[in-house]
Amino acid sequence: MNKQIRYSSxxxxxxxxxxxxxxxxxxxxxxxPNGAEHVSPAxxxxxxxxxxxxxxxxxxxDTSLTLTSAAGIVVGRYYDLEASDGRVERFRAAAVSGAVxxxxxxxxxxxxxxxxxxxxxxxxxxxxxxxxPLAEGYGARWSYTIDATAYYANTLFDVVRxxxxxxxLRPHEFxxxxxxxxxxxxxxxxxxxxxxxxxxxxxxxxxxxxxxxxGMRPDLFRSFDHFKRPIAYAVIVIWAEAGINMPxxxxxxxxxxxxxRREVYARALDDALNVTRSYDADDSGTVTDSEREKxxxxxxxxx
Numbered sequence: 001m002n003k004q005i006r007y008s009s010x011x012x013x014x015x016x017x018x019x020x021x022x023x024x025x026x027x028x029x030x031x032x033p034n035g036a037e038h039v040s041p042a043x044x045x046x047x048x049x050x051x052x053x054x055x056x057x058x059x060x061x062d063t064s065l066t067l068t069s070a071a072g073i074v075v076g077r078y079y080d081l082e083a084s085d086g087r088v089e090r091f092r093a094a095a096v097s098g099a100v101x102x103x104x105x106x107x108x109x110x111x112x113x114x115x116x117x118x119x120x121x122x123x124x125x126x127x128x129x130x131x132x133p134l135a136e137g138y139g140a141r142w143s144y145t146i147d148a149t150a151y152y153a154n155t156l157f158d159v160v161r162x163x164x165x166x167x168x169l170r171p172h173e174f175x176x177x178x179x180x181x182x183x184x185x186x187x188x189x190x191x192x193x194x195x196x197x198x199x200x201x202x203x204x205x206x207x208x209x210x211x212x213x214x215g216m217r218p219d220l221f222r223s224f225d226h227f228k229r230p231i232a233y234a235v236i237v238i239w240a241e242a243g244i245n246m247p248x249x250x251x252x253x254x255x256x257x258x259x260x261r262r263e264v265y266a267r268a269l270d271d272a273l274n275v276t277r278s279y280d281a282d283d284s285g286t287v288t289d290s291e292r293e294k295x296x297x298x299x300x301x302x303x
Contacts, residue, residue, distance in 0.1 A: 001209060002136065002156040004163035004219060010128040014121060015155055019146050020080050020088040022118035023047050026144035033137035039130045048119030050079055054111060055099060062107040067117055070099045076197065082116040131159050134283065160219035161285055164208045168224045169231045171195045177232035181245065203234035210269060222287055223278040230272050233265040
């Protein structure tokens with residue numbers, strides 16, 4: 001779904017080029033939902049500042065890298081490691097201590113001292129004055145150059161009053177909602193370094209998509225607390241779909257476990273939608289008494 005920017009407050013657009021390598025130049029143009037240029041002059045694009053090298057050789061299977069400088073490295077973000085022969089591997093930072101970066105996965109190859117380490121994320125700020133009017137379908141047209149080759153990409157964003165949060169449910173709350181199913185040994189992230197961050201991020205977006213699939217706008221809710229339980233249960237569904245972290249009693253019946261977890265998740269989401277009193281149906285910015293008292297009447301449905 002589209003990135004969301006807060007109405008009259010602005011925010012940051014993010015684009016991660018799929019190509020390897022650090023862009024040498026980048027621009028972005030912003031268009032309104034009707035295709036007219038919305039921001040003039042166009043916002044400045046910031047290129048990820050990470051542009052360093054290995055300080056010492058790295059071997060296949062290593063779980064950490066020593067860099068000349070780890071300044072700008074962000075835990076959870078992906079970076080490129082490029083050998084002198086042009087071979088490139090994308091790694092994820094799980095932790096940073098001084099110049100040492102712990103990897104989320106074992107290194108897939110060997111790299112010599114001095115191999116390039118770069119980030120390629122592009123960011124652009126939408127100023128508060130440009131976060132208007134409320135509308136869905138604004139366009140960001142990115143242009144960037146990597147290794148003398150020009151690339152282009154389009155992304156979309158909406159201007160809304162209440163952007164769907166990246167984080168609704170915190171790790172300790174997840175454990176409270178799913179006792180016995182969310183111990184450290186269950187975490188899908190390597191080395192247990194992200195504290196269920198990956199799972200919760202994916203599940204949060206899944207709930208947002210499922211709300212939209214039921215004909216409702218997630219950004220019209222003025223509180224998201226009711227969705228903590230569905231998000232917790234969505235993590236278990238995602239695990240069940242991948243065939244991991246399954247109770248021993250269901251190892252020989254994975255389809256039954258998946259069906260059961262989907263039904264539990266669907267009921268939790270139905271309940272959240274039916275009891276919420278924070279849906280601003282007319283997007284006025286205020287939840288009226290009639291909106292607060294109205295039950296949404298969501299029918300249960302099988303995912």
